[in-house]
């Protein structure tokens with residue numbers, strides 16, 4: 001019997017072109033920290049430190065620690081100076097990026113349908129962002145006030161998608177088994193990696209990312225957010 005439904009956010013529960021959003025985010029971040037480094041250089045440091053964090057499979061550090069370990073030496077400013085400025089950025093500037101998302105009321109319908117059927121819901125967004133940035137995007141999607149059992153953010157998570165260990169870590173936190181879960185995502189690399197952790201995967205195709213053209217038929221189900229919402233209401 002299934003007990004937990006894991007949802008990806010960007011491009012799944014928050015319809016958006018993730019590439020366009022990331023570009024706008026890095027530009028805004030670079031502009032905000034223009035006194036620290038030229039905007040494109042600052043953005044490159046963020047990107048490269050994030051990519052290295054995603055590849056880092058050690059279990060000792062959180063993603064935040066993995067990120068800072070690489071980022072701080074690159075920019076040459078103390079963490080104590082930059083952290084409060086990052087916090088302020090996510091509170092004051094980040095909300096302007098809402099216009100790069102295309103929220104759908106169906107996301108809330110799907111999450112509420114899961115709750116009504118007795119499942120616990122998990123926000124399984126790739127934890128390369130601080131919690132504040134995750135909560136802000138959940139607000140855009142009109143999902144922030146729902147009773148989420150767990151939300152992955154970079155402060156308390158040690159792995160990232162597409163590592164299967166990201167999903168295994170969630171299983172540990174929830175104290176459940178992959179066969180009792182379902183992961184809903186939009187990326188045939190990042191989200192489909194859940195299969196390697198033995199979770200069944202449902203793919204939302206509106207903003208599908210499928211760089212290697214993997215067959216969608218390997219998923220338990222695939223379709224638009226509308227299709228998935230209907231399928232979930234009927235069958236799960």
Ligand SMILES: [Mg+2]
Pocket residue numbers: 008009010011012018185186187
């Ligand atoms: Mg996504």
